[in-house]
Amino acid sequence: MAELHEGSKKDRTGVELFAGAGGLAMAVHRAGFRPLLFNEFAKRACETLEANVARRLPDDQRPTSAPGPGERVPLIAGDVQNLDMGYLAGQVDVLAGGPPCQPFSLGGVAKGDEDKRNMFPQLFRAVRQIQPKAVICENVRGLLRPSFKRYFDYIQRELELPFEERAEDTNWEQHYESLLERREEEPDDPKKRYDIVMMPVNAADYGVPQIRHRVIIVAFRRDLNVDRELFKGLVKRTHSETALLRSMEEDGDYWKRYPSVPDHVRERVIARLPKTMPIDDGLLPWYTLRDAIAGIGDNKPLPDVPDEWLDRTEHFLGGFTEHIGWPGARIYDGHTPNELDRPAKTVKAGVHGVPGGESVMLLDELVADEATPGSVRYKHRYMTVRETARVMTFPDTWELRGPRGEKMRQLGNAVPVALGEVFAKAVAAVLDEAEERQK
Structure with missing residues (x-):
């Protein structure tokens, strides 16, 4: 209780x-x-x-x-x-x-x-x-x-x-x-x-x-x-999007919280900011997916999932339950991923799997793009159940039961x-x- x-x-x-x-x-x-x-x-x-x-x-x-x-x-x-x-x-x-x-x-x-x-x-x-x-x-x-x-x-x-x-x-x-x-x-x-x-x-x-x-x-x-x-x-x-955008300017508080974010990520985010910044509305910034993973409030940071652990197996990363790597994440037209420096897209409880890429996220790391020789792309993977639970603001101590698909369904249906x-x-x-x- x-x-x-x-x-x-x-x-x-x-x-x-x-x-x-x-x-x-x-x-x-x-x-x-x-x-x-x-x-x-x-x-x-x-x-x-x-x-x-x-x-x-x-x-x-x-x-x-x-x-x-x-x-x-x-x-x-x-x-x-x-x-x-x-x-x-x-x-x-x-x-x-x-x-x-x-x-x-x-x-x-x-x-x-x-x-x-x-x-x-x-x-x-x-x-x-x-x-x-x-x-x-x-x-x-x-x-x-x-x-x-x-x-x-x-x-x-x-x-x-x-x-x-x-x-x-x-x-x-x-x-x-x-x-x-x-x-x-x-x-x-x-x-x-x-x-x-x-x-x-x-x-x-x-x-x-x-x-x-x-x-x-x-x-x-x-x-x-x-x-x-x-x-x-x-x-x-x-909270507001205006406050988040203002915090992401070159010397904004957002980047001060995350000094280890690669320059190419920060530059990509800043390049998409409005040319004319909206007037300060006095509210707090929206939280982002990066905030959720880093830990909001008393939550501790979630560790990243190594490539070799994208195997459907519970490895108890950092002692967190339900932080399990899952293989096979794809990106294509109509199936676009979450970005770390935006709030996550709506968590859904799909009947035949989750459409739209809501359970996939881009990482900070650049890797070779096999589809276009000589170019690079951002690495991506499926979000873990624990990451998704954080997006739904469930505490890390709350246990979810059933196979992965059922856990994600429960989260998608939750408030x-x-x-x-x-x-x-x-x-x-x-x-x-x-x-x-x-x-």
């Missing part, structure tokens, strides 16, 4: 659905919410949760009461549709989860609400059962596509009025119109109505060394009268811990403020 919490002032509680590898769960509980329940469907992700923080219950067993402080978190492995959470009613401060995003992903089949993998209805059912004080929901930016706009509006209205259940013989568009009408009426019970904040975000703007565009929806139970403007102020971005933590801490702060105000 050490990775899940930093001493909270109050005994706040949380439930995590669609928990995956535990990124959002870790973020929420670092913000001071004691976990009462995890649910996850994927086998390997369940193994990861069990290896780190959870006590997996037998398939025929369901909890009947909430765990106490210090007790291991119960994990229900399986379909959320078979999970009854009514026993937690009135005991949960925050319900968190990212319903499976494939229906809305730019890289998915984009069937939207017609896709059976759409688990938003199960999130709304959980809200009805436990009536949490707040809900944190993360999903892909694909929800903002014009083709999904009306349905995304419908999702937000359902989260506002989760107790207005959709009749079985009613399609979503009919229910949407009904919700719009009910929304204009004062609720009989404000505990059954929620006020929401929806924000498109780029994880790089919140201290994550990765370009990752997502949508975060946060809902607050209306009877609490939470200050949503205060919340918005607490989740403003803290970056640093991003989730910003929003979870803001939720905790405004709940504290609201409760103090109501005393």
Whole structure:
């Protein structure tokens, strides 16, 4: 449980659905919410949760009461549709989860609400059962596509009025119109109505060394009268590309941190800087892939993987687990690598392997280019699982279970811990403020 919490002032509680590898769960509980329940469907992700923080219950067993402080978190492995959470009613401060995003992903089949993998209805059912004080929901930016706009509006209205259940013989568009009408009426019970904040975000703007565009929806139970403007102020971005570019000028702080970077690398990066540098915005620089590998915060530098260790074998480089070399990395049109001096590209969970080169990176070393005699190119290789976990801001102590492909899938489906933590801490702060105000 050490990775899940930093001493909270109050005994706040949380439930995590669609928990995956535990990124959002870790973020929420670092913000001071004691976990009462995890649910996850994927086998390997369940193994990861069990290896780190959870006590997996037998398939025929369901909890009947909430765990106490210090007790291991119960994990229900399986379909959320078979999970009854009514026993937690009135005991949960925050319900968190990212319903499976494939229906809305730019890289998915984009069937939207017609896709059976759409688990938003199960999130709304959980809200009805436990009536949490707040809900944190993360999903892909694909929800903002014009083709999904009306349905995304419908999702937000359902989260506002989760107790207005959709009749079985009613399609979503009919229910949407009904919700719009009910929304204009004062609720009989404000505990059954929620006020929401929806924000498109780029994880790089919140201290994550990765370009990752997502949508975060946060809902607050209306009877609490939470200050949503205060919340918005607490989740403003803290890092920027402008600050990174300015730090990369000839005598910039970025190069002072990395004096051993070869001249040809530094010159290549500086040559691509804007001729007219943007005005200082007062924010911190985006973190880069080099920052992630060198170690952000208390993380120690990851050692490079020697050529002879690109063999799928765990060599425990520097004592780090899951830092395993993998052969066969290629670069070609449409499959371009990460560069060390930029935030990493979006970590993806590809169904048939990861497209686009997101798991490949360029190194600092120049080697002979066999395709063009007499010329050189930058050496490249696959990123290790541990390097990818750092890009997702998972701690080095967090164990991932399963073969390499499954570990990468778990990371691609996860919420970056640093991003989730910003929003979870803001939720905790405004709940504290609201409760103090109501005393």
